[in-house]
Amino acid sequence: MAETALSVDDVLAPLFVRQGIDTPVPIASLPGQHQHTVGSLVTEATRLASLGVPGIVVFGVPDRRDAEGSGAWDPDGIVQVALAELRGALGDRMVIVADLCLDEYTDHGHCGLVDSAGVVDNDATLALYQRVALAQASAGADVVAPSGMMDGQVAAVRSALDGAGFDQVAVLAYAAKYASALYGPFREAVDVEIAGGGDRRGYQQDPANRREARVEVALDVAEGADMVMVKPALAYLDVLADVAASVDVPVAAYHVSGEYAMVKAAAERGWIDGPAVMTEHLTAIKRAGARMILTYAAGELAEAVHR
Numbered sequence: 001m002a003e004t005a006l007s008v009d010d011v012l013a014p015l016f017v018r019q020g021i022d023t024p025v026p027i028a029s030l031p032g033q034h035q036h037t038v039g040s041l042v043t044e045a046t047r048l049a050s051l052g053v054p055g056i057v058v059f060g061v062p063d064r065r066d067a068e069g070s071g072a073w074d075p076d077g078i079v080q081v082a083l084a085e086l087r088g089a090l091g092d093r094m095v096i097v098a099d100l101c102l103d104e105y106t107d108h109g110h111c112g113l114v115d116s117a118g119v120v121d122n123d124a125t126l127a128l129y130q131r132v133a134l135a136q137a138s139a140g141a142d143v144v145a146p147s148g149m150m151d152g153q154v155a156a157v158r159s160a161l162d163g164a165g166f167d168q169v170a171v172l173a174y175a176a177k178y179a180s181a182l183y184g185p186f187r188e189a190v191d192v193e194i195a196g197g198g199d200r201r202g203y204q205q206d207p208a209n210r211r212e213a214r215v216e217v218a219l220d221v222a223e224g225a226d227m228v229m230v231k232p233a234l235a236y237l238d239v240l241a242d243v244a245a246s247v248d249v250p251v252a253a254y255h256v257s258g259e260y261a262m263v264k265a266a267a268e269r270g271w272i273d274g275p276a277v278m279t280e281h282l283t284a285i286k287r288a289g290a291r292m293i294l295t296y297a298a299g300e301l302a303e304a305v306h307r
């Protein structure tokens with residue numbers, strides 16, 4: 001009789017692949033997660049696929065960075081290489097999503113090009129996102145997920161894909177993405193530090209705003225988003241419920257690094273029952289209206305089902 005039943009079908013696993021390493025590197029702030037080599041990434045994705053996890057979201061950690069973030073669209077860039085290997089190994093067994101952003105690839109750590117005053121140039125960034133989308137689609141991504149919160153990013157990416165014959169590649173828009181402190185462990189996972197102690201409040205949303213999310217989401221749907229995302233998840237369940245009620249496209253929620261890490265840290269101290277809290281949190285995110293949840297707990301959820 002339960003209204004909400006969480007299953008492996010509901011989750012996507014974010015995975016990190018790092019250039020220039022021979023063995024996977026554990027991420028201290030995300031227990032159980034690694035910066036993968038291309039080989040270990042393929043092994044992990046294959047394992048998750050056999051456990052029934054329907055998709056993965058791939059993030060790259062390059063070994064060099066520049067002002068433009070050119071590694072993000074380089075055909076030999078780490079994510080492109082990884083996507084091709086994943087596609088070859090997995091065929092159509094899993095949906096492969098590529099996170100589309102520049103922050104992992106820029107030397108200043110911002111999600112877009114910065115001008116001489118250090119301010120992100122929204123419109124100049126769009127052309128670069130188009131290049132990244134084409135590189136990721138060519139390498140085998142089923143879905144590209146623009147996460148930089150530039151205005152017009154969905155329309156730009158969609159038209160670039162359609163113009164190059166990638167009309168079958170879907171766009172998962174990080175539509176309501178907040179300037180949250182909960183991304184801390186992620187920045188360790190991708191070795192990103194924002195230059196000069198900066199932040200992303202110029203392009204990500206103010207956590208104090210609820211109605212603004214509806215506006216952002218409506219814009220992305222109008223621009224052609226196939227799916228929209230709310231991020232983070234738990235502290236924004238009101239936003240998630242609003243969005244789920246206001247659009248007809250599938251709604252995703254990102255259960256972000258800090259949300260996962262908090263559960264792991266408290267469980268490690270024996271203060272909470274980790275697996276129980278994790279399941280409760282993910283169930284609440286689904287209950288609020290998420291049709292899919294990006295979570296670092298995807299693997300453990302799948303293992304529990306198969307135990």
Ligand code: PBG
Nearest residue numbers: 101103147182183186256257258
């Ligand atoms: C940007 C991006 C970030 C996350 C996903 N995509 C970091 C940011 O916006 O600063 C965070 C995900 C997480 O914390 O789990 N490429």
